[in-house]
Structure formats: C-alpha cells, structure tokens
Amino acid sequence: xxxxxxxxxxxxxxxxxxxxxxxxxxxxxxxxxxxxxxxxxxxxxxxxxxxxxxxxxxxxxxxxxxxxxxxxxxxxxxxxxxxxxxxxxxxxxxxxxxxxxxxxxxxxxxxxxxxxxxxxxxxxxxxxxxxxxxxxxxxxxxxxxxxxxxxxxxxxxxxxxxxxxxxxxxxxxxxx
Numbered sequence: 001x002x003x004x005x006x007x008x009x010x011x012x013x014x015x016x017x018x019x020x021x022x023x024x025x026x027x028x029x030x031x032x033x034x035x036x037x038x039x040x041x042x043x044x045x046x047x048x049x050x051x052x053x054x055x056x057x058x059x060x061x062x063x064x065x066x067x068x069x070x071x072x073x074x075x076x077x078x079x080x081x082x083x084x085x086x087x088x089x090x091x092x093x094x095x096x097x098x099x100x101x102x103x104x105x106x107x108x109x110x111x112x113x114x115x116x117x118x119x120x121x122x123x124x125x126x127x128x129x130x131x132x133x134x135x136x137x138x139x140x141x142x143x144x145x146x147x148x149x150x151x152x153x154x155x156x157x158x159x160x161x162x163x164x165x166x167x168x169x170x171x172x173x174x175x176x
Contacts, residue, residue: 020082020111022118025072030063033072036081040101047101047136049160070098073118075111082106085115087122087131094130094170095123100142116149124173131173134158134166143169 025033041052066072070086083102089095097119102112123131133151135142137160146169156168 019078020106020109020114021076022073022114023076024118025067025074027064027068029074030060030067032074032081033067033084034058034063036074036084036101037099039081039103040084040099043104044101046161046164047139047142048099071122072099073115073122075102075106075115077103077106077109077111079105082109082111083115085119087119089126089128090132093128094132095119095126095128097131097133100133112145113148116145120149120171120173129173129175130170132168132170134168136160136164136166146171 038052038055041048041050041055045052070088072084072086074084075082081103083100083106085100086098087095088098097116100112100115102115120131131151132154133146135146137157149171151169151171154168154170157165158168160166
C-alpha cells in the first residue's frame with residue numbers, strides 16, 4: 001500500500017473479527033509501550049532475547065528513548081492493545097523488524113499480518129532494500145506469518161539462549 005512520502009500516523013484495516021487500528025507510537029506513548037512490551041515478555045519469554053525482570057527495572061527515560069529510537073507500531077483492537085512491532089533502520093540499506101508480538105486474544109485475527117505490513121510499508125517508503133528479522137528455531141507460527149509476506153530464511157543462524165538458536169529471515173523489497 002503506497003502512501004506517498006509519509007506514513008500516516010493511523011491506519012485502519014478490517015479484520016475477520018472487527019476493526020483493528022495500527023498506529024505509530026510517539027514518545028508520549030512510552031507508558032503504553034512499556035505495558036505492552038512487558039506483557040509480551042510475560043506471555044512469550046522464549047521469543048525474546050531480553051527478560052521481563054530486566055525490562056521491569058528500566059527507568060521511564062529508557063522507555064522514552066526506545067520509542068524515540070525505534071519506529072514502533074501498536075495494533076489496537078476493540079479489546080485493547082493487540083500487538084506491537086518495531087522497525088530499526090540499519091546502516092547497510094536494510095532495516096530490522098524487532099519486538100514483534102501479538103496478544104493472545106488477538107491471535108488468528110490478522111493482527112500479525114497488519115503489523116508486518118506496517119513494517120514493510122515503513123521500510124519501502126524509506127527506500128531501504130531489505131527488511132530482516134530473527135525467529136527462534138521451532139517457532140513455526142512466526143515463520144509461517146513472515147513467509148506469507150515474502151520473507152525467506154537467509155541461512156544465517158546465531159545462538160539465542162543456552163541450547164537454542166535463532167535463524168534470520170529477510171524480505172528483499174522491489175526497487176521503485
């Protein structure tokens with residue numbers, strides 16, 4: 001979906017079970033981001049490199065800096081926050097999708113697809129060539145979500161936690 005030179009602050013897409021809004025968070029939304037991020041770490045600790053205990057200890061300034069440094073999208077459903085994803089630009093003409101999470105009540109309702117599309121749109125609108133991400137080995141649901149959007153394994157792996165590894169996936173964007 002092309003939106004000119006600027007990504008709008010809000011976008012609404014119909015899902016099977018109702019209306020979901022995906023919006024880019026502002027620094028003032030740091031407290032909301034904090035609550036959603038902590039919920040993600042509590043719900044799916046195996047999917048992230050950080051821990052709930054570590055991030056619960058962050059000062060408000062750390063949360064503000066995170067929101068300012070990342071392009072963080074929040075999916076909001078009729079039931080409240082439905083998920084989150086961030087896009088971090090790299091120095092090599094690519095961006096990295098990080099911190100992807102969909103709330104349990106929003107799973108299977110298209111929320112993950114909306115968040116991935118927002119990340120891809122952000123990447124394309126900035127003329128970046130590729131969007132990369134890491135998936136913990138065995139998380140087939142996440143791998144299927146990303147594959148639906150044109151991501152493929154790159155063959156690169158790295159340690160995740162003791163005894164676990166994660167693999168990189170990438171989506172090469174077409175040149176305008």
